[in-house]
Amino acid sequence: xxxxxxxxxxxxxxxxxxxxxxxxxxxxxxxxxxxxxxxxxxxxxxxxxxxxxxxxxxxxxxxxxxxxxxxxxxxxxxxxxxxxxxxxxxxxxxxxxxxxxxxxxxx
Amino acid sequence: xxxxxxxxxxxxxxxxxxxxxxxxxxxxxxxxxxxxxxxxxxxxxxxxxxxxxxxxxxxxxxxxxxxxxxxxxxxxxxxxxxxxxxxxxxxxxxxxxxxxxxxxxxx
DNA sequence: GAAATCGTCAACCGATTGGTTGAATGACGC
DNA sequence: GCGTCATTCAACCAATCGGTTGACGATTTC
Numbered sequence: 001x002x003x004x005x006x007x008x009x010x011x012x013x014x015x016x017x018x019x020x021x022x023x024x025x026x027x028x029x030x031x032x033x034x035x036x037x038x039x040x041x042x043x044x045x046x047x048x049x050x051x052x053x054x055x056x057x058x059x060x061x062x063x064x065x066x067x068x069x070x071x072x073x074x075x076x077x078x079x080x081x082x083x084x085x086x087x088x089x090x091x092x093x094x095x096x097x098x099x100x101x102x103x104x105x106x107x
Numbered sequence: 108x109x110x111x112x113x114x115x116x117x118x119x120x121x122x123x124x125x126x127x128x129x130x131x132x133x134x135x136x137x138x139x140x141x142x143x144x145x146x147x148x149x150x151x152x153x154x155x156x157x158x159x160x161x162x163x164x165x166x167x168x169x170x171x172x173x174x175x176x177x178x179x180x181x182x183x184x185x186x187x188x189x190x191x192x193x194x195x196x197x198x199x200x201x202x203x204x205x206x207x208x209x210x211x212x213x214x
Numbered sequence: 215g216a217a218a219t220c221g222t223c224a225a226c227c228g229a230t231t232g233g234t235t236g237a238a239t240g241a242c243g244c
Numbered sequence: 245g246c247g248t249c250a251t252t253c254a255a256c257c258a259a260t261c262g263g264t265t266g267a268c269g270a271t272t273t274c
Binding site for chain 2: 219220221222223
């Protein structure tokens with residue numbers, strides 16, 4: 001049996017999925033639009049979205065024939081709480097975050 | 108190619124490895140002592156420790172015939188910084204952390 | 215030096231992962 | 245109703261994962 005924390009961290013372990021999450025930070029997106037920038041089949045992206053959904057990191061709602069993907073920060077918050085017990089990390093440094101984000105997106 | 112962030116999150120996706128990290132919060136430990144509470148072979152634990160090492164989450168130093176494992180919070184800090192960009196999480200709540208830790212350890 | 219201890223290596227196993235392709239389902243637009 | 249668009253399903257593939265067992269190389273102890 002996998003706990004939600006297992007699924008959350010495992011889901012974050014793939015760069016494609018992390019990039020999807022950063023895209024969803026901007027706004028909710030349809031599956032086809034999520035897939036557009038990737039050099040990979042729509043079916044592959046659909047699988048990634050299923051994994052993110054099972055991990056609780058996003059939710060998907062079907063309206064008409066398009067399925068909208070929405071970031072769900074709760075699972076991330078759980079994981080973040082778990083992590084912060086190690087080492088009493090200083091409060092969020094937004095500059096650090098933007099550096100990491102930039103490095104991620106440039107890959 | 109896998110980035111360190113990939114390796115870090117993937118490493119955290121396994122409950123055995125997260126438990127090992129919580130054990131190492133207390134103190135540095137020898138491989139055999141890390142393995143003792145688990146119902147699994149020493150070789151399996153050795154593999155988990157290799158994964159944690161490659162992810163940068165721990166370091167291993169051999170002194171004599173004993174190999175000591177030490178928590179390395181830097182990789183966790185990187186991952187934490189990445190995560191905290193999502194949702195501007197409130198400052199660490201230690202009570203939350205202890206609840207999660209208790210739930211984890213009771214599995 | 216022989217025996218025990220610490221840890222890894224190598225080979226194997228079944229299950230899962232991350233991807234592909236092609237067919238199938240469902241909803242729209244005309 | 246027919247074609248098209250949005251998405252998933254099903255089958256397949258190679259690679260990786262998480263575990264096992266048994267042999268092995270160091271190191272310590274007697």
